[in-house]
Amino acid sequence: MAAQQDLPVAAAAATRQVRPQWSASAHARRLITLALAGLIIALITRRPEFAGVAAPAVLLLAAWRPGRPGQVGVSVRPSATRLSEGESADLAVSVTGYGDHSADLVVHPRYAVVPGPGGLAEGGEFRLPFQVTRSGRRSLGVLEITLRDRCRLTEGRAAVELPAVDCYPRAGAQQTRVVLSRLPSRLGEHPSRSPGEGLEFTGVREFVPGDRQRRINWPATTRRGRLQLNAFAAERTQNVVIIADTSSDVGEPGSTPVDHALRGSAAAARAYLAVRDRVGFVIYQGTVRWIPPGLGPRHYYRIMDLMLDGPGLAEVRSRDAGITRLPRAALPPGSLILVFTPLLDRRLVETLRDLRERGFSILIIDVLNAEPSGSRDSLSGLARRIWRMEQQAIRFSLRELGIPLVHWDGEQSLDEPLAPYARRVLVTRR
Amino acid sequence: MTRQLARTAGAAGLLAAACVAWSATPPAGRGFGPAILAAAVACAILSVVRLVLGTAPGDALVYLNPVLSAARQSASLIRRVPWAEGLVITVLVLEALHPPRPWHTGLLGVALVAYLFAVHLAESRARLAVLRPQVPLLAVGLGLVALAVAAAMLPAETGTTGELMAMLAAVAAVAVGGLALQR
Numbered sequence: 001m002a003a004q005q006d007l008p009v010a011a012a013a014a015t016r017q018v019r020p021q022w023s024a025s026a027h028a029r030r031l032i033t034l035a036l037a038g039l040i041i042a043l044i045t046r047r048p049e050f051a052g053v054a055a056p057a058v059l060l061l062a063a064w065r066p067g068r069p070g071q072v073g074v075s076v077r078p079s080a081t082r083l084s085e086g087e088s089a090d091l092a093v094s095v096t097g098y099g100d101h102s103a104d105l106v107v108h109p110r111y112a113v114v115p116g117p118g119g120l121a122e123g124g125e126f127r128l129p130f131q132v133t134r135s136g137r138r139s140l141g142v143l144e145i146t147l148r149d150r151c152r153l154t155e156g157r158a159a160v161e162l163p164a165v166d167c168y169p170r171a172g173a174q175q176t177r178v179v180l181s182r183l184p185s186r187l188g189e190h191p192s193r194s195p196g197e198g199l200e201f202t203g204v205r206e207f208v209p210g211d212r213q214r215r216i217n218w219p220a221t222t223r224r225g226r227l228q229l230n231a232f233a234a235e236r237t238q239n240v241v242i243i244a245d246t247s248s249d250v251g252e253p254g255s256t257p258v259d260h261a262l263r264g265s266a267a268a269a270r271a272y273l274a275v276r277d278r279v280g281f282v283i284y285q286g287t288v289r290w291i292p293p294g295l296g297p298r299h300y301y302r303i304m305d306l307m308l309d310g311p312g313l314a315e316v317r318s319r320d321a322g323i324t325r326l327p328r329a330a331l332p333p334g335s336l337i338l339v340f341t342p343l344l345d346r347r348l349v350e351t352l353r354d355l356r357e358r359g360f361s362i363l364i365i366d367v368l369n370a371e372p373s374g375s376r377d378s379l380s381g382l383a384r385r386i387w388r389m390e391q392q393a394i395r396f397s398l399r400e401l402g403i404p405l406v407h408w409d410g411e412q413s414l415d416e417p418l419a420p421y422a423r424r425v426l427v428t429r430r
Numbered sequence: 431m432t433r434q435l436a437r438t439a440g441a442a443g444l445l446a447a448a449c450v451a452w453s454a455t456p457p458a459g460r461g462f463g464p465a466i467l468a469a470a471v472a473c474a475i476l477s478v479v480r481l482v483l484g485t486a487p488g489d490a491l492v493y494l495n496p497v498l499s500a501a502r503q504s505a506s507l508i509r510r511v512p513w514a515e516g517l518v519i520t521v522l523v524l525e526a527l528h529p530p531r532p533w534h535t536g537l538l539g540v541a542l543v544a545y546l547f548a549v550h551l552a553e554s555r556a557r558l559a560v561l562r563p564q565v566p567l568l569a570v571g572l573g574l575v576a577l578a579v580a581a582a583m584l585p586a587e588t589g590t591t592g593e594l595m596a597m598l599a600a601v602a603a604v605a606v607g608g609l610a611l612q613r
Contacts, residue, residue, distance in 0.1 A: 027550040030549065049578050049579050054539075056571025056575065
């Protein structure tokens with residue numbers, strides 16, 4: 001679903017006219033230095049061989065010709081405006097109107113943008129590959145265009161601001177799903193406990209008028225002497241609400257709880273949407289923003305856009321009670337709530353307790369993989385131990401409330417920590 | 431660092447070392463010689479370091495620890511100073527401190543031109559082919575170097591006046607060559 005070919009390709013960019021700033025090149029300045037130094041030393045020491053040393057530089061400088069383009073046309077078009085972390089894309093840059101000069105392009109990248117070696121492609125366009133290594137709305141940087149004449153004595157420099165791209169979090173791997181024991185009566189793909197028209201065989205029952213004859217189980221009918229029918233489980237969908245806690249950004253950039261929470265949320269959203277579950281998303285940050293549960297690939301990109309600070313359906317300003325105040329549409333009763341959090345925000349912990357007491361089925365995925373750093377003296381060590389004990393106490397109290405809690409390191413597949421809950425249905429306790 | 435940059439920066443480094451060694455031979459044990467030699471060596475090393483450093487990274491707004499920050503400031507200082515020009519001047523002064531040796535000086539001039547081209551190729555990440563339009567000029571320039579060296583090696587009959595005339599003839603040849611090429 002997140003493959004690059006599904007992502008929209010950027011539209012053709014308009015050509016911009018830029019005026020290069022012309023000056024003598026560094027090469028010309030060095031040649032001038034050699035020529036002047038050689039001639040001055042020749043005059044001072046009266047040694048003609050130094051004038052000879054200056055000769056090649058003087059001749060090269062004498063080859064300078066006036067005439068240079070006043071402005072050039074530049075169009076920049078990224079091959080994709082939406083990427084995943086670590087995915088490669090190209091910038092197609094077209095420079096026109098520079099005559100017999102040569103053009104060199106250099107990208108000065110911004111944070112989390114890694115340019116690759118580019119070159120001139122077919123059609124006279126420059127292809128500049130790049131990667132974005134961290135999710136977010138990223139400006140690619142500045143493109144510096146250097147024009148040089150044939151003798152490389154003058155240089156014209158122009159800078160063009162590159163467009164921004166949306167970099168989605170790289171979704172972690174997840175194949176299995178946690179399914180609740182009680183599912184809402186809406187057609188889906190999860191076998192439920194109630195009998196229905198699904199595919200999963202649940203047993204044999206007696207025929208009653210109105211049943212379909214093609215479901216008669218003839219061996220059982222022969223054994224019992226009365227018509228017996230195959231019974232099947234109903235297939236239902238479930239509502240899943242994913243909460244990503246991005247309030248605490250600690251640790252190494254690229255592997256902070258925020259990165260892991262967003263990658264895990266993307267993986268869960270993709271896994272549940274693939275089986276046609278309805279997936280809602282809540283992002284817990286400075287404010288609480290949310291979109292209600294929805295279906296389909298388009299909804300996946302709505303969730304991704306919300307991760308990139310896009311507009312949600314609504315926003316709750318007060319973080320203290322934000323999630324408990326969300327309307328029924330955002331937190332439908334009976335939905336499974338997956339929370340990706342480092343559990344560093346006490347208010348979120350209290351909110352989760354409150355949600356559990358209101359009867360929601362919650363599963364917490366702990367994404368904290370960092371510890372407070374500090375010196376190795378005894379006081380710092382003691383502080384770290386107290387901090388660890390506090391964290392253990394928080395986790396213990398949540399488990400005591402009946403909230404399953406697993407730890408995910410952000411690297412392995414999410415199937416491994418979720419395996420105990422994905423093998424069988426998660427019993428809903430109210 | 432790309433392979434091409436490594437190749438051109440390596441060539442520039444070797445040529446710089448050759449120029450310094452060539453102009454410092456035989457070593458002068460007194461006067462300004464040792465100081466200028468030290469300056470030439472420093473310029474040679476730092477000019478190659480400048481090539482290897484390339485352009486400044488764009489993520490200047492990211493927080494850096496003090497060591498990295500100091501390293502970036504040092505790199506910025508190295509980028510700002512024109513070390514190659516310094517090397518050219520110091521090497522020519524070193525050569526001028528020695529007694530006249532025309533063919534030696536002529537070879538030094540050729541090596542300096544090659545060094546400047548290697549620096550330019552490394553700096554602009556360009557290929558050798560971009561210098562093709564300048565090959566005829568370089569050939570004429572090398573001819574003028576040979577002419578100047580030969581003029582310097584001719585025995586002067588009238589002492590100081592002869593030396594002055596030979597020098598002026600060489601300068602005139604260079605000027606005429608330049609003017610002729612402009613047409």
